[in-house]
Amino acid sequence: MDFRKITLTEEEMPRQWYNILADIKMNPPLGPDGQPVSPDALSPVFPMNIIEQEVSTERWIDIPEEVLSVYSIWRPAPLVRARGLEKALDTPARIYFKNESLSPPGSHKPNTSVPQAYYNKAFGIERMTTETGAGQWGCALAFACAQFGIECKVFMVRVSFDQKPYRKSMMEVWGGKCVASPSLETRAGRAILEKDPDTPGSLGIAISEAIEAAVGDTSGKTRYSLGSVLNHVMLHQTIIGLEAKKQLEKVEEYPDVIIGCAGGGSNFAGLAFPFVYDKIHGRQIEIYPVEPAACPTLTKAPFVYDHGDTARYTPLLPMHSLGHAFVPPPVHAGGLRYHGMSPTVSQLVDEGLLSPKAVTQNEAMAAGILLARTEGIIPAPETSHALAQVVIEAKKAKEEGKEKVILFNWSGHGLLDLGSYDKYFAGELVDFELSDEAIAEAEAVYADFPKPQHLKSR
Numbered sequence: 001m002d003f004r005k006i007t008l009t010e011e012e013m014p015r016q017w018y019n020i021l022a023d024i025k026m027n028p029p030l031g032p033d034g035q036p037v038s039p040d041a042l043s044p045v046f047p048m049n050i051i052e053q054e055v056s057t058e059r060w061i062d063i064p065e066e067v068l069s070v071y072s073i074w075r076p077a078p079l080v081r082a083r084g085l086e087k088a089l090d091t092p093a094r095i096y097f098k099n100e101s102l103s104p105p106g107s108h109k110p111n112t113s114v115p116q117a118y119y120n121k122a123f124g125i126e127r128m129t130t131e132t133g134a135g136q137w138g139c140a141l142a143f144a145c146a147q148f149g150i151e152c153k154v155f156m157v158r159v160s161f162d163q164k165p166y167r168k169s170m171m172e173v174w175g176g177k178c179v180a181s182p183s184l185e186t187r188a189g190r191a192i193l194e195k196d197p198d199t200p201g202s203l204g205i206a207i208s209e210a211i212e213a214a215v216g217d218t219s220g221k222t223r224y225s226l227g228s229v230l231n232h233v234m235l236h237q238t239i240i241g242l243e244a245k246k247q248l249e250k251v252e253e254y255p256d257v258i259i260g261c262a263g264g265g266s267n268f269a270g271l272a273f274p275f276v277y278d279k280i281h282g283r284q285i286e287i288y289p290v291e292p293a294a295c296p297t298l299t300k301a302p303f304v305y306d307h308g309d310t311a312r313y314t315p316l317l318p319m320h321s322l323g324h325a326f327v328p329p330p331v332h333a334g335g336l337r338y339h340g341m342s343p344t345v346s347q348l349v350d351e352g353l354l355s356p357k358a359v360t361q362n363e364a365m366a367a368g369i370l371l372a373r374t375e376g377i378i379p380a381p382e383t384s385h386a387l388a389q390v391v392i393e394a395k396k397a398k399e400e401g402k403e404k405v406i407l408f409n410w411s412g413h414g415l416l417d418l419g420s421y422d423k424y425f426a427g428e429l430v431d432f433e434l435s436d437e438a439i440a441e442a443e444a445v446y447a448d449f450p451k452p453q454h455l456k457s458r
């Protein structure tokens with residue numbers, strides 16, 4: 001019998017996260033004075049226990065018991081052999097994926113929303129604010145806040161708020177509050193609406209609003225939460241790759257190629273970082289973060305210092321960036337429309353340890369439909385960007401006659417993204433290619449900022 005699912009028991013679930021900061025060199029985040037930011041400067045924004053994790057260089061960090069307990073609602077997540085896809089493509093490659101669509105909100109994001117809500121609660125915080133693109137992160141934080149009895153306020157990028165109304169409904173079921181961004185509730189939001197009342201919004205703008213709403217609460221009981229990009233988020237997501245490693249060991253496999261879609265970089269990093277550790281120590285692996293051609297952060301934008309948000313509330317982060325004022329075209333993979341990228345992922349790209357790829361949304365949707373028909377799960381449009389690259393790699397293995405092992409992350413399901421599928425079937429999805437002039441114009445915003453150094457970790 002060709003079984004497909006490789007499982008772990010609860011006892012085999014990893015008890016520690018892997019912190020890549022123990023193994024790579026990083027440029028520090030910089031404050032408004034151009035000097036490295038002190039952890040204290042971040043304390044109005046995040047609780048101190050999370051700031052400590054953000055800057056920690058300990059290689060292994062214990063997962064709290066309370067977090068493991070909530071994880072066990074859906075974890076350990078299965079590793080699946082994609083036999084249906086292998087057969088459809090007649091490829092000699094053996095293809096495996098982590099199924100992160102099984103969490104209650106339907107994506108990998110609760111791997112970090114749960115510990116973030118836990119640490120905020122432990123620090124005495126009563127209310128959390130955040131932004132959301134497609135709505136996945138807002139749902140993940142609302143779910144986690146419900147688990148720990150915290151209030152949750154979400155600023156949702158306008159275009160997704162209109163495209164995906166049921167995401168707001170889900171947040172409300174879990175007790176969260178959700179408004180479209182830009183909103184009239186913040187200075188940052190009002191300033192944007194004054195200039196451009198019809199703006200589709202952007203993650204950069206929504207982040208500004210959520211930070212302002214947290215810092216502006218004079219009771220001191222509100223903090224902000226970010227669903228991707230930052231070091232502690234990448235840390236929490238490594239549960240994906242650590243589980244995958246154990247599962248592959250059970251079937252005596254090791255990946256030649258690792259693929260994940262990249263918006264802020266967290267689901268990709270979660271799967272890849274435990275294997276990047278091996279690559280730093282000499283192992284041969286091809287590792288591909290995949291992004292939309294319409295928002296080509298890693299493939300087209302340089303490694304610079306830039307703000308994480310449009311109103312420039314965040315420190316300067318060393319990352320690939322299209323510019324903090326960039327408003328990406330309204331593609332359907334809302335979770336991949338971010339101007340920047342995780343500093344750790346950016347650092348690894350700058351060093352040549354990762355090889356980024358870009359695909360169009362029509363290529364992504366076509367691959368998503370093939371995978372839905374062969375593997376059963378209807379993928380989120382974000383996930384489909386990884387799937388397009390998986391199909392390319394599987395076909396390449398066939399041409400070369402190579403028995404490669406391909407590992408990828410199924411970051412979420414698309415059951416609340418069916419409108420995107422309708423548009424695809426109707427032939428209405430437009431592929432946006434940004435001109436080099438448009439990119440250069442967007443990038444002008446950081447021309448005068450300091451430049452990061454090109455560091456080498458191995």
Ligand SMILES: *Cc1c(COP(=O)(O)O)cnc(C)c1O
Binds near residue numbers: 109261263265413
């Ligand atoms: C948010 C999201 C992404 C993109 O975010 P990353 O931080 O890059 O992982 C990808 N897939 C799904 C399903 C998402 O919800």
